[in-house]
Amino acid sequence: METRRVDYDVIVVGGGHAGCEAALAASRMGVRTLMITMNISTIAQMSCNPAIGGPAKGNLVREIDALGGEMGMAIDDAGIQFRMLNRSKGPAVWAPRAQADRLGYSVRMRCALESQEGLEIFQGMVSSVWAQGDSIGGVETSTGRRIACHTVILTCGTFLNGLTHIGLESFPAGRAGEFPAVGLTESLVDLGFEAGRLKTGTPPRIDGRSIDFSQTEIQNGDSDPQPFSYRTKSIRIEQLPVYLSYTSPETHLVLSSGLDRSPLYTGKIVGIGPRYCPSIEDKIVRFKDKEHHQVFLEPEGRQSREYYVNGFATSLPEDVQVRALRTIPGLGNVRITRLGYAIEYDFFPPTQLKSTLETKRIQNLYFAGQINGTSGYEEAAAQGLVAGVNAVLKIRREEPFLLDRSHGYIGVLIDDLVTKGTNEPYRLFTSRAEYRLLLRQDNADRRLMRYGYRFGLISNGQIATLEQKEKLISNLIQQCKKVKPAPEMINTILKKLKTTPLSSRQSLYQLLKRPQIHLVDFRTVKEVDRLLDHLGDLCKDVVEQVEIEIKYAGYFQRQMEQIERFRNLEQKCIPETIAYQTISTLSKEAREKLTKIRPISLGQAARISGVSPADISILAVLLEKGVTDKKVPRGTN
Amino acid sequence: MKCNDTIAAISTPPGEGGIAVVRMSGTSSLSIIRKVFRGKNPIQKNSKGQVYHGWIVEKDEPIDEVVLTLFHSPHSYTGEDVIEVSCHGGLFISRRILEVLIQYGARPAEPGEFTQRAFFNGKMDLTQAEAVADLIRAKTESARRVAIYELEGHLSGRLQKIREDLIKICSLLEVELDFGEEDIMFVSRKEIKHLLIKTRGELQHFVDSYRRGKVCREGIRMVIAGRPNVGKSSLLNGLVERERAIVTEIPGTTRDTVEDVLDIEGFLFTVTDTAGIRETQDPIEREGVRRTEKVLDISDLVLLVFDGSESLNREDEMIVRRVKEMRKPVIVLINKIDLKQQINIHKLKKWFPDEEVLRISALKKEHVSRLVQTLKGTAISGGIPHEGEVLITRARHKNCILHAIELIKKAEASLRKSMSQEFIVMDIRGALDVLGEMIGKTVTDDILNQIFSDFCVGK
Numbered sequence A: 001m002e003t004r005r006v007d008y009d010v011i012v013v014g015g016g017h018a019g020c021e022a023a024l025a026a027s028r029m030g031v032r033t034l035m036i037t038m039n040i041s042t043i044a045q046m047s048c049n050p051a052i053g054g055p056a057k058g059n060l061v062r063e064i065d066a067l068g069g070e071m072g073m074a075i076d077d078a079g080i081q082f083r084m085l086n087r088s089k090g091p092a093v094w095a096p097r098a099q100a101d102r103l104g105y106s107v108r109m110r111c112a113l114e115s116q117e118g119l120e121i122f123q124g125m126v127s128s129v130w131a132q133g134d135s136i137g138g139v140e141t142s143t144g145r146r147i148a149c150h151t152v153i154l155t156c157g158t159f160l161n162g163l164t165h166i167g168l169e170s171f172p173a174g175r176a177g178e179f180p181a182v183g184l185t186e187s188l189v190d191l192g193f194e195a196g197r198l199k200t201g202t203p204p205r206i207d208g209r210s211i212d213f214s215q216t217e218i219q220n221g222d223s224d225p226q227p228f229s230y231r232t233k234s235i236r237i238e239q240l241p242v243y244l245s246y247t248s249p250e251t252h253l254v255l256s257s258g259l260d261r262s263p264l265y266t267g268k269i270v271g272i273g274p275r276y277c278p279s280i281e282d283k284i285v286r287f288k289d290k291e292h293h294q295v296f297l298e299p300e301g302r303q304s305r306e307y308y309v310n311g312f313a314t315s316l317p318e319d320v321q322v323r324a325l326r327t328i329p330g331l332g333n334v335r336i337t338r339l340g341y342a343i344e345y346d347f348f349p350p351t352q353l354k355s356t357l358e359t360k361r362i363q364n365l366y367f368a369g370q371i372n373g374t375s376g377y378e379e380a381a382a383q384g385l386v387a388g389v390n391a392v393l394k395i396r397r398e399e400p401f402l403l404d405r406s407h408g409y410i411g412v413l414i415d416d417l418v419t420k421g422t423n424e425p426y427r428l429f430t431s432r433a434e435y436r437l438l439l440r441q442d443n444a445d446r447r448l449m450r451y452g453y454r455f456g457l458i459s460n461g462q463i464a465t466l467e468q469k470e471k472l473i474s475n476l477i478q479q480c481k482k483v484k485p486a487p488e489m490i491n492t493i494l495k496k497l498k499t500t501p502l503s504s505r506q507s508l509y510q511l512l513k514r515p516q517i518h519l520v521d522f523r524t525v526k527e528v529d530r531l532l533d534h535l536g537d538l539c540k541d542v543v544e545q546v547e548i549e550i551k552y553a554g555y556f557q558r559q560m561e562q563i564e565r566f567r568n569l570e571q572k573c574i575p576e577t578i579a580y581q582t583i584s585t586l587s588k589e590a591r592e593k594l595t596k597i598r599p600i601s602l603g604q605a606a607r608i609s610g611v612s613p614a615d616i617s618i619l620a621v622l623l624e625k626g627v628t629d630k631k632v633p634r635g636t637n
Numbered sequence B: 001m002k003c004n005d006t007i008a009a010i011s012t013p014p015g016e017g018g019i020a021v022v023r024m025s026g027t028s029s030l031s032i033i034r035k036v037f038r039g040k041n042p043i044q045k046n047s048k049g050q051v052y053h054g055w056i057v058e059k060d061e062p063i064d065e066v067v068l069t070l071f072h073s074p075h076s077y078t079g080e081d082v083i084e085v086s087c088h089g090g091l092f093i094s095r096r097i098l099e100v101l102i103q104y105g106a107r108p109a110e111p112g113e114f115t116q117r118a119f120f121n122g123k124m125d126l127t128q129a130e131a132v133a134d135l136i137r138a139k140t141e142s143a144r145r146v147a148i149y150e151l152e153g154h155l156s157g158r159l160q161k162i163r164e165d166l167i168k169i170c171s172l173l174e175v176e177l178d179f180g181e182e183d184i185m186f187v188s189r190k191e192i193k194h195l196l197i198k199t200r201g202e203l204q205h206f207v208d209s210y211r212r213g214k215v216c217r218e219g220i221r222m223v224i225a226g227r228p229n230v231g232k233s234s235l236l237n238g239l240v241e242r243e244r245a246i247v248t249e250i251p252g253t254t255r256d257t258v259e260d261v262l263d264i265e266g267f268l269f270t271v272t273d274t275a276g277i278r279e280t281q282d283p284i285e286r287e288g289v290r291r292t293e294k295v296l297d298i299s300d301l302v303l304l305v306f307d308g309s310e311s312l313n314r315e316d317e318m319i320v321r322r323v324k325e326m327r328k329p330v331i332v333l334i335n336k337i338d339l340k341q342q343i344n345i346h347k348l349k350k351w352f353p354d355e356e357v358l359r360i361s362a363l364k365k366e367h368v369s370r371l372v373q374t375l376k377g378t379a380i381s382g383g384i385p386h387e388g389e390v391l392i393t394r395a396r397h398k399n400c401i402l403h404a405i406e407l408i409k410k411a412e413a414s415l416r417k418s419m420s421q422e423f424i425v426m427d428i429r430g431a432l433d434v435l436g437e438m439i440g441k442t443v444t445d446d447i448l449n450q451i452f453s454d455f456c457v458g459k
């Protein structure tokens, strides 16, 4: 530990999804932590749609949970509708998603923070940070309080110089109705950081009492809701439905009439918005031929009457928003409770970060969440967790916590950010993951829980369960290879499952390769029954893993081989001392990019745009011979 | 690094006479050479380098008399078991030997692969590694120029197009995974299947073009044959426009094959002058004749020379019979037209009713240009691309494309099995990586193999 007198070990600036995970991780790992948020009442606020999960994002939540984060448990407690998306597809893309009680979620998370030992919360605005040499010194609030600390984690969301737009009106705000954070960007720029500007938008919220639900389609949750958290046994709540409706050409006409007062189309907004989450005005302009756009009416919570009009993000003027909504079936007499708006905010291109999310420029300063240009609660939470863990590891002078692209979606997310950067709000997709088949939501515990345990974020009980599960899985696979039921015992079952009956004995392993067949189908076979009984409480989980592993064994094997090749390069570490500028054999662009990004491995270097295979070859040669270390190769100056 | 296979390549530059060296490196070097080498002393695994004298044979038929130099691992250039086969000069023999080694389990080395192995087996010191780094840059630049020339518009453009098609297919499949909740019109499986098959067909087309592409790159192997003293060596010298072979008025001057390369408006020919074929008691000359026949065996085209100033005799007849047995394309040349003509042209025409018969004087360089025109015509009709057609010329390209085809087939199989999109996409992405590697679009995981890929073979 350093000798400097500090008030706290870690200060987390911001109480959003990144801030919460960062603060919890740090304090749970045993360091004195302070969270400073501008409004304690809006901790873990879902500023956009009241839902968590979905493709890739659901996997993220499972990974956060496996590492000992809070998000999974919080949504399990505060969810009002649970669905497993993509169930008709392979297990790798199954994605849990839940509608959340917006207020309930916030309260649930606040409870977790407030009951956490070693974590204090303070309401205030951090207006600047100061550095001591190349290390962070502490933060200063707008009221002039200076707080010294070892580490600062900035998780300021959309608040940095936030500017909201509704029509041609604009107001400085962090979210509609909340103050922006001013001063901090400038203080960071003074420290040498490069800032950029992004934009995102939200749809209007409406009064549920003004909706005619009979004109909409209903969408219910799953009858067997699956929890996000490995710690949640089951979910037993009454689920609320979501309603679906569509825009019409009439809606589009109304929207078009307002384009001349759109901040987006009049050039008032300079920040870049996300392509995957366009505003409704964007949709009708870019996809002129599409006559209908889906609109989801999502309940804001159990106590609330408000509905969130998902799919209808807009920053058009108030009168246009009202008129356009009223053309939608079911919304003929709708009353808006809160207008849709667009928000512009500062972000800091994440290529300024290391894979630990520490800034390269200032030691012990970490960025997590939307400040890094991401969008989404899950992406934010994952970064918060990684930053929190790494902050503590660094204080303890331990090895950093780094996940690569083959370890999990968290690894993909962070590698994309720090290696490639982003120029639009970044969202995770399953297609961003090369090794998707193995990064499943069903095996996040098997992939990551041991890390969480090592950091003290996962309990002994949990890790024991995991170990037991692993044992049962490998045992069951062995048994499946051994047990060969007689054809006469199972042929009627096979026929019932519409799959070819057997003429001679076949192992369960072989049989399970058929897509239609599941182990429970053979319960009538005594040996199978005994096998399943033996699994006890873990039966469902173990059988799921075993069946997936058997059914897709060939694919997984090939994916593993790909990963092995990938890790080859990933393990070729580049020393921090390397002086790219002196390696004249590298192309000029490569020298510049490499100097800027400072990749930690050859693999990461190869993913930087502008670094060619030839550059990588050169680096590989130099690394192999250790010539990059300290000494610059002769003849290359 | 996968170094468990054995690589081989000709390591002397083409077109130079004397001795050629074929080099082989890898764990199976010894076992391969044992299968094709016959010598007085059996080849032994020994820690010191050794030299053996004997013959390379294929199915007991001798190919060439050679000297083997063995370098045992780790005391070799690459650090692996290395064998250098020194054979009689010229591309024909050395190619033949290379082919035999490959037939018995070696793999053609990629450019730079020997150096690459040397590097990875720690056989290079610091300075060498630095030099290599510099070289890579230089080589990559020149390789890039070569690639641009080679892939000129056509190949890389067409591959890029195919890549785009595959990316498109991927996106069609991916969209269902990441945006399955939204009301997007998803493409039917049938259509995906269709697109995959179409793309695979296009790739297959490239593979099919490889043979012709190879001729295009490596040139047409052309042999000058005829009985002694008809002017074969004079013709070689006339074609390559320098005194490449010895010319005398003594029949049987040329004893060994003499080789050179000839560039006719961008089409590459290797020309080999041979010993005149005849029955002889002279052991050296007999060996020469035997070599001539070997060379004829692997040629693409025969220039059969007759002496116009003499009448056709039994020797001519015998040669014609042998050449005809080989069913090779032939151009018939009547030489020495500057002298008084004795030759029976009708007889000759009867022997070669379909072949082109040209009358030239090698000595006076008369009508040699006409021969050159004919050769060009042959090149064009015999496998040089017509306009718009794209050929692949490098084994590496062919292998990449074959690999991509393999992966696309896997994707099709997944599609047939009604697997979910992510399984199908996995292999299409694999194919994309492979193709990207060819045109330098993506950096794949196998970069280490690519490290020296633009190197010349060996040192």
Ligand SMILES: Nc1nc2c(ncn2[C@@H]2O[C@H](COP(=O)(O)OP(=O)(O)OP(=O)(O)O)[C@@H](O)[C@H]2O)c(=O)[nH]1
Pocket (backbone or CB within 6 Å): B226, B227, B228, B229, B230, B231, B232, B233, B234, B235, B246, B247, B248, B249, B250, B251, B252, B253, B254, B255, B274, B275, B276, B335, B336, B337, B338, B339, B360, B361, B362, B363, B364
């Ligand atoms: N007048 C005349 N003499 C020629 C012509 N071509 C070759 N000769 C002569 O014929 C003789 C033999 O020529 P070479 O080129 O050595 O013949 P070759 O077929 O290579 O003979 P071998 O190597 O012995 O088989 C030399 O004296 C040449 O000068 C020609 O077109 N006209």
Ligand SMILES: [Mg+2]
Pocket (backbone or CB within 6 Å): B232, B233, B234, B245, B246, B247, B253, B254, B274
């Ligand atoms: Mg001669």
